[in-house]
Amino acid sequence: MKRQGKKVATDRSFVVALSRGLDVLRAFQPNDGLLGNQEIAARTKLPKPTISRLTYTLTKLGYLTPVPRFEKYQLAPAALALGYSALANLGVRHLSEPYREQLMRETGGAVAIGGRDRLSMIYFGQSRGMTLGVQLDVGSRIPIATTAMGRAYLWALPEDERNALLRDLREHYGARWAKMRDGIEQAGETMTKHGFAISAGEWHDDIAAVGVALKLNDGTGPYAFNCGAPAFRFTEDRLRNDIGPRLVAMVKNIEAVLGGLAPQAKKQDGRKLKTGGKVARVVEEIR
Numbered sequence: 001m002k003r004q005g006k007k008v009a010t011d012r013s014f015v016v017a018l019s020r021g022l023d024v025l026r027a028f029q030p031n032d033g034l035l036g037n038q039e040i041a042a043r044t045k046l047p048k049p050t051i052s053r054l055t056y057t058l059t060k061l062g063y064l065t066p067v068p069r070f071e072k073y074q075l076a077p078a079a080l081a082l083g084y085s086a087l088a089n090l091g092v093r094h095l096s097e098p099y100r101e102q103l104m105r106e107t108g109g110a111v112a113i114g115g116r117d118r119l120s121m122i123y124f125g126q127s128r129g130m131t132l133g134v135q136l137d138v139g140s141r142i143p144i145a146t147t148a149m150g151r152a153y154l155w156a157l158p159e160d161e162r163n164a165l166l167r168d169l170r171e172h173y174g175a176r177w178a179k180m181r182d183g184i185e186q187a188g189e190t191m192t193k194h195g196f197a198i199s200a201g202e203w204h205d206d207i208a209a210v211g212v213a214l215k216l217n218d219g220t221g222p223y224a225f226n227c228g229a230p231a232f233r234f235t236e237d238r239l240r241n242d243i244g245p246r247l248v249a250m251v252k253n254i255e256a257v258l259g260g261l262a263p264q265a266k267k268q269d270g271r272k273l274k275t276g277g278k279v280a281r282v283v284e285e286i287r
Contacts, residue, residue, distance in 0.1 A: 020046060024054045025063060025079055030139050034072035086124075087138070092214065092223060093125040095257060099250050100127035100225075107243055109229040110136070113214070114149055117141065119165075119172055121150045121224065143203065145169050145180040148211030149226035151187035151197040156213030156222040196244040200236050208234040210244040212251045217259055225251055 027043040028035060037055060041048045055073055058064040062078040087093060093113060100111040110128035114121040120141040128136075136142070144150030144165070154162055166184070170177045187197040191213075200208040209228030215221060227247050228234065234243060 020044070020050065021054050021058060024051065024058060025075070028075050028079075029141070030137075034067055034070055034074050036070070036072040040073075083139070090124055092216075092221075092254070092258065096125060096225075096254050097127065099254055100125065103127075103227060103246060103250050104129050107227060107229070107246060109209075109227045109234060109243065111225065111227045111247075112136065112149070113223055113225050114142070114153075115221070115223050116144070116153060119144055119169060121147065121153060145173065145184060146199060146203040147226070148187075148197045148199040148209040148228070149224045150211070151184060151199065152191065152211030152213040152226075153222060153224040154184065155188050155191045155197065156215055156224070194240070194244055195248040198236070198239050198244070200234075200239065201231055206231050208236070208239055210239050210247050212244075212247045214251050214254060216255070 023044045023046065024040055027040045035043075037048055037051045040046075040055065041051045044051065046054075055064055055066075059066055059073070062076055064073045064079070065076040066073055096113055100113070103109075104111045104127045110126065112123050112127070113125040114123045116122075120143055123136055123138050123140045123142075126137050126140075142149060144154055154165060157165065169180070173180055183199070183202055187199075191197050195212065197211045198209075199211070207228055208231040209226045211224050211226040214223045214225060225247060227243050
């Protein structure tokens with residue numbers, strides 16, 4: 001788990017103890033079950049004595065439940081309540097559901113909406129029916145760098161935020177970054193030309209998907225949708241000529257219902273990105 005940078009941690013308004021307590025809660029992932037102090041320390045990169053005090057405090061507050069037999073902890077209902085409250089207040093999740101369900105039926109793919117959580121996208125709405133090979137659900141995390149949803153989100157960010165995220169991705173992936181950077185650049189060009197990003201076998205060999213960003217006028221987001229299926233069903237030709245345009249149309253309908261967004265031609269610097277031009281230069285700078 002990536003620690004907060006020095007600039008954030010030294011901000012006089014930044015409460016380090018609160019940040020560390022939340023890092024402990026974030027250490028628990030779907031299907032984890034129980035975690036001990038040592039496992040939490042490894043995931044958060046915090047000293048074990050600090051973790052012991054934090055888990056004790058979170059237990060007293062009702063956010064963790066101790067399991068003495070194994071000397072471990074699990075998330076308590078109070079922690080779950082935070083997540084469910086967040087889901088309940090995400091209006092776009094509920095409004096998009098009928099659109100997601102319709103696209104799922106039309107394409108046979110799984111359709112999801114997600115938002116950013118550090119270097120990942122986290123699903124907060126999922127319509128998958130009987131789609132084989134796609135086992136993700138609400139709460140699942142997928143990487144930004146190699147997925148269609150993540151790439152669509154990245155290219156929807158304002159330029160300064162996108163560059164900051166690209167630098168974080170470069171630092172996180174190290175030697176693997178060069179290959180990922182090429183895929184991100186290609187996604188930017190596809191986004192500029194067609195309005196959607198593609199990931200075909202770049203995250204998982206057998207999964208292919210398209211992603212489209214959702215930008216709203218209320219200051220929330222951006223969010224991103226994807227539509228994916230096993231690669232033998234969603235060939236690259238079908239992704240480009242069928243699934244991608246369908247997902248773009250779906251998101252435009254949702255934007256219209258939610259009040260629209262800024263004119264699409266108005267990019268970060270007032271000019272439309274050109275394939276092989278600014279898109280390439282943006283990623284070229286993050287070496």
